[in-house]
Amino acid sequence: MINYEVYEQEIEKGNVKNGYIFCGLDEELIKDGISLIIKREVSEEFKELNLIRIDGMNTSFDDIMNACETMPFMSAKKVVVIYRANFLHEKSDSTGTKIYNDIKKYVENLPPDTILIMYYLLNDKRDKPNKNKKLNTTGKFLHVVYCDKLKRDKYLKKVSEVFKEKGKQIGKVELMYFCEKVQSNFDIIKREADKLISYCEGREIKKDDINLLILNSNEDDIFDLIELIATRKIDKAIDIMKEILYKSDQHMLIISAIEKHFLRLYEIKIKISKGKRLEDIISEYRLPQFVCEKLMTQTNRFTEKQLMELIKICVKTETKLKSTGIDKNMEMEFLLINTLTVKK
Structure with missing residues (x-):
């Protein structure tokens, strides 16, 4: 496994391999990395014939294999990109598992004139690709590029x-x-x-x-905080809360952000129950796709009842913070501890 910077250096040297798996949280950074190979190996003149893109969430092994087996047209190489290849996640459904098992065998002998590139997005920053057994296995035949934060x-x-x-x-x-x-x-x-x-x-x-x-934002920290509340890891949640308060000693803004996040999760959960889909959420909230996907995933960790109770706890804490003579840091910790009392 190599990082983005090492990968970029290799491509600049012309050291292009026959197969890659990209993973990370930043889809645009991954796409930029893939474009380095495409620009180098696929001419604009024959791009439509020698560049094949396949939606990894709506494909089969046969689709992938057929794309790889097709000969390039008037070119030494052809590039096949499988985007959002969620079957590479360590845990996947039965369909994804079958695709992965077939690909695992296939990549041992890729056609020499095909460059196969697959990528998937990590769930969050605690999701470490070096612990993914699927990557460790396929990494023997494909080069794994971890697109973490750049220096x-x-x-x-x-x-x-x-x-x-x-x-x-x-x-x-x-x-x-x-x-x-x-x-x-x-x-x-x-x-x-x-x-x-x-x-x-x-x-x-x-x-x-x-x-x-551009407004200052603690959205990433708030998201991580909510994730820890969902998994009832309150000790770690308290540590993150202290970090947020250290960076921005504004208790009212932070409790407001937490309350707003729970409210948004509640709204999205209601919308999903009424048949709304990802594209509807993106349109209504005008947020990037990856943000909406993370929010929709997080809603699954709570019931409607839990979210309503958590919002109430936030409102009570907000009221207390407006009072004088209280330990505001302690009240924020009590907020996190009180989330343990909320049942499904």
């Missing part, structure tokens, strides 16, 4: 390239400030860059523009 200099350079590709320059100071404010996810980074570029059309981007358009 600071590499990260700054890559974010700068996002602006350059969109035809906009950003100063070094403003770039660093932008990177501090925005979430470390290239789907979000590209969206926020678009907003800034549109707002600052015809002039330079300033720090005031970044402050105006």
